Amino acid sequence: MKRNIVLLGFGNMGQALVRGWLERGIAPESIRVADPAPAALDAAAKLGVRGAAAATDALRGSAPDIVVMAVKPGQLAGALRSLTQAAAGGRPPLVLSIAAGKPIAALTAELGADAAVVRAMPNTPAAIGRGMTVLTASPQVAAAQRELATDLMSAVGAVEWVDDEAQMDAVTAVSGSGPAYVFLLIEALTRAGVAVGLDERLATRLATVTVAGAGAYAESSGDPAAELRRRVTSPGGTTEAALRVLMDGDAMAKLLAEAVLAAAARGRELSEA
Template sequence: MSEGMSGPLVLVGAGNMGGAMLSGWLKSGVAGASILVLDPAPSDAMKANLAENGVRHAVAAPADTKASILFLAVKPQVMDAVLPDLKALVGPRTVVVSVAAGKTLAFLAGHLGQAAMVRAMPNTPAMIGRGVTGAYANGEVTEDQRATVHDLLKVSGPVEWVASEADIDAVTAVSGSGPAYVFYLVECMAEAGRKLGLPADLAMRLARETVAGAGELLHQSSDAASRLRQNVTSPGGTTAAALAVLMAEGGMQPLFDDAIAAARQRAQELGS
């Protein structure tokens, strides 16, 4: 983090995502004393974590405090209720970072005033340091602020910056919601195995470990996903027979086209 920060790093919301980010910051060397967590009802485990690491905690924004970074990790549905009380934290050197799906920078500015702002969309593997985050910065974000925000976001995995705020809704649809698609793939594979006569628990174990292992192979390999697929597909073999179904007209690609388009549309609706 920047050595020239004039105020605390204020984290609003210490739930699953906020808590994961906080843990990552502390592990990366961010001093607990430089962080202020605002949360009306943190879990007992979170309270213990805050105390152990010297992180300050408050139920509401303290008076006469200006944040260097105001990190919003609350659900989009409660933003209208939460933001008005946070406006006093925003000063001329504050950068606001929001991870709320669908909530636009214009929406944030309507509550907090004009400021340097970043919209970011991490995903749930951030909780184990294996997420990916898409981010967009408005024109008021300085290079130093962007670098500082990048350092904060990368504790949960790679950070991809996009050139247009509208792209964040597409990022939300692909990677923000993406882990649920993969989990559902596991469910479908296991159910198909059960229907072929495998015990349900065995089918689930096989599906889980297959997807987890394939994901790790993809993570460690420099080959494109298409090349990895080709590497395990022998002409005329069992994998080719299955892919002939999955890659047929009406197969996985058009389903994913429709599903991801629906997710992006919902993200846009959340921001309206």
């Protein structure tokens, strides 16, 4: 499938996506971006893609196969309106939105009930090509369009699909907000390291590299995390002493379950607002 892409909103995530697409060999001539911020337009010029301050200018004469909405959630309705005005009756075949918490209904409210739309939930590590994106689509999205959406989002990391949009609140609570839980783990492990006598710099480095390395190891080994944990826990050893504290009364698992439940409930509230 040819890929004429128009991207509205060229901030952090938009730029990460375009960098990923260029690295995957998508021709810069087939990408157009729109963003009112001068810094964003400078970034577009540096990457060799055509940028415009207004969506209408980016869309004029472009015949996109897909329009990607990478504006902030509060800016989505306005950007969709400029999209429908620019398209003047000729709606783009596929619209993909990465706006957090904005349901498919928020897109079809502006584009029409029968529009082909994909809702995506990426996460922050997409900035370095290590994101986790979950996609869900309106019924009008054809198989080839799902493939296009998968291809474009896999330029910034792993991709999964869910059929039931209601699962997006759970997805947001696990992978969308998840990086913050891991950053908190790094902070807490750093503080704990300082408390047992390390200096701040060394404690920070040990905590950061250990979390990154353990995550990469869990991903590449393919073995269940519980099995990996058992393998590094020698009976009567140091790891066992620590895990006895963390797993007492299932403390850590319960706390995380509560946190994820709170995030999912908040996600539901926000998407119904």
